[in-house]
Amino acid sequence: MGMKRMELLKTILLSTLVTLSLLLTWNVWSYQPASDPYDESETTVENVAIADERNSSELIQPSRFLVHGEVAVSGTSDETNINTLTSLMEEWNIYNVQQNYSFNEEEFQDIVHGSNRIEVLYPAEIPFSAYRDILNFENSSLPEDAFDRVVIDLSGQDDTPFTLYFVHYENRVIYEGRVDATHLEELNNQIVSGAATAYSPYFAHDTGERFIYLPVERREYLKYLYKMSTIDINLFRRALFQDPDAVTMNQFGASRDQYFDQSSNLMEVDRNNNTLSYVNPSAELSTVGRAGELFQKSRRFVNEHEGWVDTYYLYNLDAMDQEVTYRMHEQGLPVFNDNGAAEIYQEWGETRIHQYARSFLSKQVEIPVESDRVSIGSGYEAIEAIESIEDYEPERLQDVTVGYYMTKNSTDNTYTLDPVWYYKYNGSWARVPVIGGGDPVGLE
Template identity: 80%
Template sequence: MKRMELLKSILLSLLVVLSLLLTWNVWSYQPADDPYDESETTVENVSIASERSPDELIQPSRFLVHGEVAVSGTTDENNIATLTEQMDKWNIYNVQQNASFNEEEFKEIVHGPNRIEVLYPTEIPFGAYRDIVTFENSTLPEDTFDRIVIDVSGEDDTPFTLYFVNYDNRVVYEARVDATHLEALNNAIVSNAAATYSPYFAHEAGDRTIYLPVERREYLQYRYKMSVIDVNLFRRALFQDPDAVTMNQLGASRDQYVDQSNLMEVNRNHNTLSYVNPSAELSTVGRPGELFQKSRRFVNEHEGWVDDYHLYDLDGMQQEVTFRMHMAGMPVFNDRGAAEIYQNWGETRIHRYTRSLLTEQFPLPEDYDSVPLGSGYDAIEAIEKIEDYEPENLEDVRIGYYMTKDSNDNIYTFDPVWYYKYNGSWSRVPVIGGGDPVGLE
């Protein structure tokens, strides 16, 4: 009898311990922040180049200092780094939406005097930006912004205001930063703005105000010997069973890699890759912050970042992301897709992945040359002469590099050119009277 009671006691104790373990597992379980399925993306542990953090991918395209009368601006990467280093020190708090303004007041918030207007090339999710700067708020809006406006008109002993602005949607969020940072910001950016940066003028296009440089100036033309990433690295990274992949030649310069469900095409003439996963469930809506994070992690998993790429377009509705190559702080464009990393996502899996296979090998400094570029006035004059041009469709105008292949030895030239964004697409500004768009002269 005593032995039976002992066995009952031991069994009861085991049941109690098992119950405690199960309870602990339930309490300690934390689901993933987003429905990203790593098992359906990169497969093998492949290291192509390097990983990237959010602050390396999300960078302003330029900033403007609005004085009492004049506006100064810069696209220089060193000047932008000086500003972002100041912002990295801030603790941003009291983020709240401001909806109490009319159109005139909106323009005053964004373009009024005593402002620093920090512009980004696409809409930036708050959820991604919190990995770059410090927010005191534990909960941030499920929203995006394409510029940050810093009000520097206050006193040194009063917290100053930040505006997170979605320009097209006319949405504004206000926030505060402690006054202790205002003096350093004014000393680093504002006090010598007129002498340090270029003068800019305002151009009205529909309900959008676009600021452009007043003066003509020269920009360096670059030539680089580029190397091509080994395609087999992507075959190992993107296919479940690389050994089961079949390679077919499609003409002299195209190769196709297929397994039972995925397809990858390589264009050796253009040095581009296109991967498609047809089984990924297409999604037409998703949170922009999650879209950015999973697109970054996807490339990080095979360490596929090369050279200097920045987030340049993010569309939460279509679940599309584009990262663009940059040269000397300016965006690079190529007619064949050799300056981009593009992704289109399904619910949890990548649907389409197209990208450049190029990476810088070494510059050819003996071939560097300075190219004169027309002013912002010249660019606008050329744009307004385009057939069927409608000002309300003009979204942005800026200088970028046009990347062209010189020879079969993968030598590429980077020419400075005026670009304009019209109805969501970037194009080279044509020269008045026709001819080569380089220089607008």
């Protein structure tokens, strides 16, 4: 009887072990690790690589620089010249950065536009925290502020440190720092000494609010024709939606598609203009934030899906409205398009992106153009045309530059880039009208 009880116990134990083993095997097979809670500050969900990542120095570039001599001013927006200057600046160590409070309006204009200095202009406000990624600062902490030009003062003694001024022109705010005199010789040799022959003569146009420096003479610019390729929209769908497989797509006619999910996130694709717009309606709108944080999160956001193509530079940074625009550039000049096909625009909420609008074009090949040189009027002619605009108010004029007007030629995705004058008026860019002909074409 004892033997039978023992056999029965063995059988029960064996059955239990088999059952337990089956349960454990089932748990291993069916086990899914708990995913990390979704970080709502990150929109990118899948690890999508569209094109490239970019660092701060690849996205921040001056629009031009001016060499103020004893009498004459020479200027250039040429990419090669700008790269020569910025390469020299990257070798510097900047120290003793502090705010300068001791100036009146006349002294302010002299600091920025006086003789014996190089004035380096940026198209957007540049936060100090982003500039630290480009130049070497010895200060452990830098101002929580931004500037739109750097002035290199060459008026001191050759053997003493020279001064850099970081200027926010509109707000009349100046910070200054020092650079060792050892860098002066190379700066004079490469930038200053040959300025009158290497660059174009510029004149100052006074709007009452600011001085805008423009070329004295007409100049020829190259015209470009590019065959463009388009980025696969599915890459953006995978990058921008939390659950790409749960996204519904509706077609509106032959050229407009809408993608949306249960969270009401919406991506609209315009195939005629090769642009897309993504909106996350649940992102709480933010009124004010720091310029440095805004720039860094806008850069990281595009880096997360490696969404940088061609040459895009920071062109507008608005910490008040939490808006950022990166603009396509050609040979150092900004490219504009009436339908947004030359820019990457972001609007941010408190922690998440609210709107992301961009081109999904990428340059494929340059096509030779028969008449590839275009003569552009002088700065005087540009100002005359601007002043002829109805209801023009001089103090609202903020900038004037030659840029490229990008237009689509047909359905084959070839685009022409024509050099024309642009002006920034009351916060918006537009083409300078031809005198006697029609209204200017507004952009942005």
